Amino acid sequence: MRLHRLEVTAFGPFAGTERIDFDALATGGLFLLHGPTGAGKTSILDAVCFALYGSVPGARQGNPLRSDHAAVAVRTEVVLDLTVGGRRLEITRRPAYMRPKRTGSGLTQEKAGTLLREWKAGPGPGWSPVSANHQEIGAEITRLLGMSREQFCQVVLLPQGDFAKFLRGDAGERAAVLGRLFDTSRFSEVEKWLAGRRRASEAQARAAVDEVLHTIHRLHQAAGTADAAPTADSFASWPELVEDCLVGAAVRRADARERLTHARIALAEAETQHRRAARGLERAQSLADRQTRHARAQEHARGLESATEELAGLAERLERAREAASVAPLLELARSARHEYEQAAARESAARRALDDRGLAVSGAGELAEAENRIRQELVRLEGAAADEQAYARGRAERERVQADVDDAQARRDEASGWLEDWPDRQAEAARRLEDARAAGHRTTQLADQLGTVRGQRDAAREAGRLDAELADATERRRAARDRAADARAQWLDVRERRLNGMAAELAEHLEDGMPCEVCGSTEHPRPASPAPDRVTSDDEAAAENAFRELELAHEAAGDTLRRLAERSAAAKAASGGASAAELEHLAERLAQEHATAQEQAASAVAARQHMEWLEAEHAKRLAVQREAGELVAARTARIEDLDRERRRLAAVLEQARGADPSISARTARLGAVADRYAAAAETARTTAEARDRAEQARARSLAAAHDSGFDAPADVSAALLDDGARRDLQRRLDDHRAALGAARAALADPELAAAAAEARVDAGAAQSELESATARLRTATASATAARTRCDEVDAISAKLAVQARQVAPLLERHATARRLADLASGGSDNALRMRLESYVLAARLEQVAAAASIRLERMSGGRYTLVHSDERASGTKRSGLGLQVVDAWTGTTRDTATLSGGESFFASLALALGLADVVAHESGGIRLDTLFIDEGFGSLDPHTLDNVLDVLDTLRERDRTVGIVSHVPELRQRIPTQLSVTRGRRGSTARVTVPTG
Structure with a gap:
């Protein structure tokens, strides 16, 4: 990774835009970044980190990035031009911050922005956009650099204070730093996974043993033994527990079978005694029953024979009732016919009273029917007049309807005319x-x-x-x-x-x-x-x-x-x-x-426009209503005149047809009712004559039947009658007496009952007591045998289950032992001689590489006196080992703790450690070449000779085509390092200036 150009605008202490040409600073290989406290030296390093990762180093996170000196209209921005992974890239980042609103008062948030561009060579070279997505750019930069923000801040921006603490710190502090840089979280996860496997295997094994113990407890309960069931603490090891449990299960199975044999023998003896007692009770009960039946038959026969004379009178009464019953239907028929005749005569009398004077004078049914026929003929002539009457009513209804239409149309025409006048x-x-x-x-x-x-x-x-x-x-x-x-x-x-x-x-x-x-x-x-x-x-x-x-x-x-x-x-x-x-x-x-x-x-504009449109539509509608209503009034007036002429003609015809009645329909209804009364009177007269004939015939037949059955008068028949229930009860008494008497005589004639009556009386109670005693003994023996059989089955089933569980426990115990040994080894347990965790072991290997790389430069900085070595000696007390760091003094031949180094020695030792760590991290990150490094402070503690040695070492970095920037206040370095980046502080913000020697 090589930096080419950095531009910061309104960032940190820089109010305007500052451009830093790292290519110019790289010509000397080594340059000095200096300036007064608070001028902004560290802000330049923050800008580089912010451009790459979108955030500043961890110690300064949370500080505002926007400059307090910047004007409101100037946006905060960082632009970094660099080459990484063989690609020339330009990263532009703008942080989010609060700014005053352009209009009004208050603040608003300026949104963050990110842009990644790549330099395209060849024909038409220039910057080409790659992405403007914050997440995509962050992932791409991290992939190209091969390190996280924490690693970058430790490797490229070498903070000497952190490495001094790393040099003097204990194993825990070193583990925290190395863990962030080398990402050993996967080994920590392995430790956690092994610990989890140990807990899981222990839980599985303990659960299996608990199941075995539970099964043994069930076996003891099923076997009914009094000795206590074993527990896991009763044996030195779980395999011994399982073996002893299997032996105990075999003993309990044998004991259960022996108990079952004894119970079966006792049950067979109880069954024999029960059968013997049951047979004795059955014989005693049979003899007692036969003796009881014979005695009851003798007593019952004597009672039945004494009631024979009384029942003979009842039989005669039953026979007289049967003869009267044969005549009774004819008597009832005669009474019914007489009743029907009386009712018919009453109906005829009522029907005649409903007739007029002319009808009362008529005597026979034929004359009444003839009068009805004359009235019916008059009704036929009135049917034509009824049609005219209906037509007259329809004409009047239609005239009213048409007149209503005329009135409605006239009203609508008047209303529309009034509205149109105000249009x-x-x-x-x-x-x-x-x-x-x-x-x-x-x-x-x-x-x-x-x-x-x-x-x-x-x-x-x-x-x-x-x-x-x-x-x-x-x-x-x-x-x-x-x-x-x-x-x-x-x-x-x-x-x-x-x-x-x-x-x-x-x-x-x-x-x-x-x-x-x-x-x-x-x-x-x-x-x-x-x-x-x-x-x-x-x-x-x-x-x-x-x-x-x-x-x-x-x-x-x-x-x-x-x-x-x-x-x-x-x-x-x-x-x-x-x-x-x-x-x-x-x-x-x-x-x-x-x-x-x-x-x-x-x-109200919309409502006004809608009202105007409605008025125009209403005007057109009212004109149409006015026109249509006038036409309808003219047509309906002509129709009313036609209806009036037809109604006058029909009125003359109807007046002649209805006579004294108010209407044709009323006359028709009146004459129809009169005809119906004549018809009813004729029908009742015919019915009365027929009923009188039937009553006389029924009376004659009933008198003849009574004389034939031996009765003098119909009253004698009624006295001899019995209802059906009485006849059935009387017949049942006779039949029951005859059946009971026959059964009693048959029982007395039974030879088996006679033989039993000749024997002495038997006592069935003693036999019953003996059977009950035998039954109780049988029930007890049966329960004992069933319990023994159940116990034996349960012991066999639980023993079989125990054997299966015992076979399943062994592999679980073996897996748990293996998991426990591996987990203890990875976590630095008792089986780990150095008590070194797996993650510490990996970090110790990395620390050993760092110490070896750092010793190459430390030896030169110290004039061949000091080298760093890694130590895995076991720490005192409960502390873990594996991350020890010691310094070897070649002048005395001793090895001592790094905390014994002086201030100047600690500085160049920590510088060597930082450079060595940078080399190892770069190698771990895929061999990414770091062409630009920054070293922050610490040179003031060096004497001139040591300073020369340190600068010589840094010159070796320059010889490898690296650019090293030293951040320092030491005045002597301004004469020793001519290539400089100066940061100047002012009231309106800081400024940066690059100084490169010429010639």
């Missing part, structure tokens, strides 16, 4: 409203522009008032700072003068007998000056000068603040137009009111 006035008013709304729209736009301008002037006037107050305060602060700086300068000059006055005494302190005086060269010193009581030392002078410089800087800062406030105040007053904030506020309020009024009027 000219309506049209003129709508046109005026539309024109006013359009004029208000134009006025709204003008007032909005005026209002925006006045509000901007008002805000500027307010800002000017506020800045005037700040300006007065800043003027007072600058005056006070100036007075303090003047007092400090007078005090410093006074201290300096007093020191010069006592310089002879200060020189006399260093005089030694025999040594030449630095002033006169004499080796004799007869009267050396004595220090005064109020002696001033160089430290006093330096303190006074520093105090003056600080106050002078504060005075300059106060002046810069006053200048910025004055510029902002002048700009605000110019923007306000010279008017006061109160005047502008009053004007803004008035314009706002006028704008609101005009805007409200302008908003």
Whole structure:
């Protein structure tokens, strides 16, 4: 990587644009970057880092990148031209920052921007855009450089303070630095992975052993043993635990089988005794049952025979009821026929009462039917008159409908005519409203522009008032700072003068007998000056000068603040137009009111235009309504005249046809009702004659049947009748008595029951007690056998499961042992002799490479005295080993800790370490060549001889076509290094200048 050109604008302390030509600085190979404190030397290095990575080194992140001295219109920007990976690139970056708004007050954010261009050679050479995406550019630059921002800041921008701490630090501090540079996170992840595998394998193995222990507990419960189940702590190792558990399982299986054999023998004996007792109970119960049945049969037979005479009377009563039942239907038929005749006669009488006088005089059904026929003929003649009556009603309804149409059309025509009379006035008013709304729209736009301008002037006037107050305060602060700086300068000059006055005494302190005086060269010193009581030392002078410089800087800062406030105040007053904030506020309020009024009027333009369009459409519609309504009135008036003539003709015809009735329909309804009454009376007369004949015939048949069945009169039949329920109950009593008597006689004749009755009475209770006792013994034996069988099955099943689990535990235990050994080894555990973690081991290898590369330069810088070696000795206490760093002193032949080096020795040792680390990191990054390096401070601690050695080493870097920039305050380096980049500090910002020797 080689830098060609750097441009910074409004960046850090640089207010304008500063261009740094690194190609010109590279002509000398070694150049000096110098300037006073705070001028911006480090900001140049920050700009390089910002251009490449979009951020500054870690220690300075968070500081604002924009220059406080820059004008508002100037954008902060960094442009870096470099060659990396064989490509010439130009990177432009603009950070995000807050700036004042261009209009109004307050701040707004200026967005960040990034641009990457590449130089294209050949015909038509020039810069060609590559990307403007921040992420894409960052990924491309990181890929080409092959290192992260942290690595770049450690390798290219060599910070000596960090490497001095690295040199004296412990293993943890070195591991943090090396871990950031060499990215050993993958080895740390390996450690974590191995630790995770160890925990996982231990969890798996412990879970498997827990399952074995759980199964053993279940085996003890199933076997019913009283001894305690084993635990994992009961054995020296888990394999021994599993082996003893399998042996115990075999013993418990044998014990369970022995118990099962004893239970089966007891069950067979209990079953034999139970069968014997059951057979005895069955014999006793059978004999007792036969004896009981015989006794009950004797007693039942005696009771049935005593009720035989009573049941004979019931049988006779049942037979008399059966004969009466055969005659009863004819009697019922006669009564029903008589009832029907009486009802028919009543209906006939009612129908005759509904007739008129003419109908009451008629006697027979035929005459009534003839009268009905005459009325029906009259109804037929009235059907024609009914059609005329309906036509008359339709004509009247149609006339009313047509008249309603005429009235409606006349009303619409009158309403349209009235509206059309006002049309000219309506049209003129709508046109005026539309024109006013359009004029208000134009006025709204003008007032909005005026209002925006006045509000901007008002805000500027307010800002000017506020800045005037700040300006007065800043003027007072600058005056006070100036007075303090003047007092400090007078005090410093006074201290300096007093020191010069006592310089002879200060020189006399260093005089030694025999040594030449630095002033006169004499080796004799007869009267050396004595220090005064109020002696001033160089430290006093330096303190006074520093105090003056600080106050002078504060005075300059106060002046810069006053200048910025004055510029902002002048700009605000110019923007306000010279008017006061109160005047502008009053004007803004008035314009706002006028704008609101005009805007409200302008908003009605759409409504006014729509109203005009509606009026025009309504005018056309009203004309059409007026025309159509006139035509409809004329047509409907002619139709009304035709309807009136037809109605007068029909009225004459209907008046003759309806007679005394109010209408044809009323006459038709009245005559229809009369005809229906005559028809009903004729029908009831026929029905009554037929019912009378049927009643006489039924009475004759019922009397003949009663005499034939032996009954004197129909009343005797009714007395002998029984209902169906009574007959069924009586018949059931007779049948049950006969069946029960037969069953009792048959039971007494059974030889088996007779033989049982001849034997002595048997006691079935004793046999029942014996069976219950045998049943209880059988139940107990069965439960014992079942429990033994279940226990044996459970013990066998659990033992088989235990054997499977035991086979599965062994490989898990072996895997856990392997995982534990690997995890302990990677994490520096007890099996690791040096207690060195895997990541520390990798970092130790990198540190060994760095120490070897650094020793080449350290040996030359120290005149062949010092070299660096890596040490992996085990650290004391609980600390890890592997990242020790020691220095070998060739003059004494001893090896000691790097913390014992002096200040100057620590500087060139840390410089050598930084250069060696740069070489190793570059090699690890794919061999990226680093053609431009920066070394930041530390040269002031070197003596002239050592400084020569260090510069010689740096010259070797130049010989390899590298450009090395030294950032230092040491005055001697300005004479030793002619190629320089000078940074000068001023009140309006810093500037940079490149100085290259000529000739």
